[in-house]
Amino acid sequence: MKAGVKGVQDLEYEIGFTAGKNSSGHFQFVISENADIKKWEYVGLNINGSIVIGRIEDIVSKSDLMDESIDYESIKRYTENKINDSTNMSYVNVLGRLENDNLVQSREIITPGLKVYKLSSAILKKLFSFPDEESLYIGNLPDTGVPVSINIKGMRRHLAILAQTGAGKSHTASVIMEELLKKGASIIVLDPHADYVFMKKDRDGKIYSDNIDVFRTPLSTGRYSRDDIGIIKEFTIRFQDLTADDIKGIMGIKDNYTQMSPLIDDILKAMKGKKDLNDFMNTAEKLPQDDYRKIKGRLVFLEKIREIFSDYTTGIKDYLGPGKMSVLDLSGMDQYLANYFSFRILSEIYDSKISSEFKYPVFIFVEEAHNFVPPRVNSNIAGMIKKIAAEGRKFGIFLTVITQRPGKIDADVLSQCNSQIILRVTNPIDQNAILQSSENITESLMEDLPSLDTGEAIIVGEIVKMPVIIKVRDRETKPGGSDIDIISLLKEARDEVRKMNNPDEIKKKNKNLLGDF
Ligand SMILES: Nc1ncnc2c1ncn2[C@@H]1O[C@H](COP(=O)(O)OP(=O)(O)OP(=O)(O)O)[C@@H](O)[C@H]1O
Ligand SMILES: [Mg+2]
Structure with missing residues (x-):
């Protein structure tokens, strides 16, 4: 049945009538017998020519005859005689009023007895798309298959991808990276688990993009195959290029380690040879016994990671370029070494952006962000990520933080993310942290989190016109770091x-x- 009202192209067919007490933000309707409608689908009302759109939050089926107090014999009799007085009620959250294919706030009165319509795919397509230049296609509405895009402009105010382990965070991030690459974005990925190292290839193993560089370090544990070696670059550092602070950073010696810190300065002053790592080690051995003992553990560590030093320092020109994506494989590193590398890269990028040396927008993805910027920690890398979260958008640096521990990441960083993609979360502590982190997230959206399938995501915030649940699309690139095949x-x-x-x-x-x- 056609709607037969203004906006007929937007409202597909009637599926029920509003009933009971309704507000301008929520309404309920009795579902007609043959309506094919499910939770999370979109419905519309025509109120004096205005189309008000809502999303079904819940569907409840109830019966007065067959209520909870009924006994077995009675219900059997009713059922056998096909007596059924059940009503299906749908509870809807109003998302807004349709105006030129966009949603604006709705303040309409929703009276009982209004016809409720299923929204047409055509209008859904419009609501979940953007002009081509701004649009990143990341998935589809689960039942209708309507394509859903996010708006690149919304990423200016940063994005958080949150979910428990295995729910599809890295998959989703890869899809966004693929789309950003198509738009010519410069992308930097801090990748502690080598999840993105195969993105240079497509799913058939052919080269996906020449604009992706993967940098491993000699410490990387990423499972590269022989074929991959040729396309992977080494991220190395020339010891002579390091400042005293750099060396302290690598050795994990913080500013307030007042015993160790001056010893590093002493060694550097006393070096007489090539000023390379050997020179540094040899000079350290000549320290007075007591002093040497104080830093011996740190020197042993430096020896252990000797391979990261070579005669070349990988620099900003290697990893930052227009339309280029660089994945930094940080696997195999202690957190503070990963922090050092990440800080080095992000601060170089930050400097080149504030000086306008590099004019194109840079998108930075931080995987396992809770490890880089935990609450109440003042490391260099935490400071840098907080700075980018607070001010990056002014200079064209946009952050995507990815974490399975939303309660274990600095709350300011999370609250600076104006958009969220949230996949399955069953742990109440993490759910609560997500709820606290943004006003975009309502309790009713939270209720859906545990029931999401792998790859299903709730998207809220500036990157979409209205909250939406999608099935994230397949990846075009080859997955990396996926789960081991335990069964085989x-x-x-x-x-x-x-x-x-x-x-x-x-x-x-x-x-x-x-x-x-
Ligand atoms: N939208 C999707 N479509 C198809 N497969 C998916 C989708 N999302 C995730 N998967 C698959 O589910 C598995 C887990 O996904 P992924 O590695 O992205 O999870 P994660 O949240 O990053 O987990 P972890 O916290 O362990 O890093 C992978 O094998 C991935 O290929
Ligand atoms: Mg992951």
Whole structure:
């Protein structure tokens, strides 16, 4: 049945009538018998020619005859005689009034008895799209398949991707990176678990983009194959290029370590040779015994990571460029070494942006952000991320923080993120942290978080016209760091055990050990 009212192209067909007590922010309606409508779908009302749009938050089926107090025999009798007085009620959250394909605040009175319509796919498509230049296509509405894009302009005020482990954060971030790349964005990814290192390739293993560089360090534990080696770059540092503060940073010696810090300055002053790492180590050994003992542990660490030093310092010109994405594989590093590398890169970028040396927008993705900027920690990297969160947009640096521990990340950083993509979260503590972190997130949206499937996400904030739940689209690039295949590995282990216990195998093994005698 067509709506037969103004806005007929937007309202598809009637699915019920409003009933009971309604406010301008919420309404309820009785669902007509044949209506094909589900939770999370979008509905519309025509109020004096204005189309008011809402999203179904819940659907409740109830019956007066067959209420909770009914006994078994009675319900059996009703059912067998096809007596059914049930009503399906739908509860709707009003999202706004439609004006030129956009939503504006709705203050209309919603009286009982208004016809409720299913929104047409055509209007949904318009509501979830943006002009091409601004639009990043990241997924679809779960039931209708309507494509959903986010607005690149909304990313100016930073983005948080939040979810429990395995819910699809890295997948979602990769999809956004793919889309940003198509738009010519400069992208930097701090990647502690080597999740993004295969993005240079597509899912068939062919080169996806020549504009992606992956930098590993000699400490990286990312599982690269022989084929990948040729396309991976090394991120190295020339020891001679390091300042005293850099060296202290790498060694994990903080400003307030008053015993150790001056010793590093002493060693640097006393160096007479090539001023490389060997020179540094040899000079350190000549310190008075007591002093040497104080920093011995840190020197052992420096020796352990010796391989990150070479005769070249990877610099901003290597990893920042128009339309270029650089993934920094930080796997295999202690957190404070990862902090040092990340700080080095972000501060170089920040400086080049505030001096306008690099004029294009830079998008920075911080994976496992809670480790870089935990609450109440004043490390260099935490300070830098907070600075970018607070002021970055003025200089064209836009942050995406990704974390499975929303309660364990600096609250200011989270609250500076004006948009959120939230995937499944079942832990109440994390749910609460998300609720506290932004006014975009309502309790009713929170209720949906535990029931999301992998790859389903709630998007709120400036990147969308209205809150939406989507299924994030497939990746175009090759996934990295995905879960190990536990089932096939267990099967392999069982085969191994079977082989070991096979009498023929045992005989063969003994024969090999003892020979024929
Ligand atoms: N939208 C999606 N479509 C298809 N598969 C998906 C989608 N989202 C996630 N997955 C798959 O689910 C698995 C977990 O996803 P992902 O690694 O992105 O989770 P995560 O939240 O980053 O987890 P972790 O906290 O462990 O890093 C991966 O195998 C990924 O390919
Ligand atoms: Mg991940």
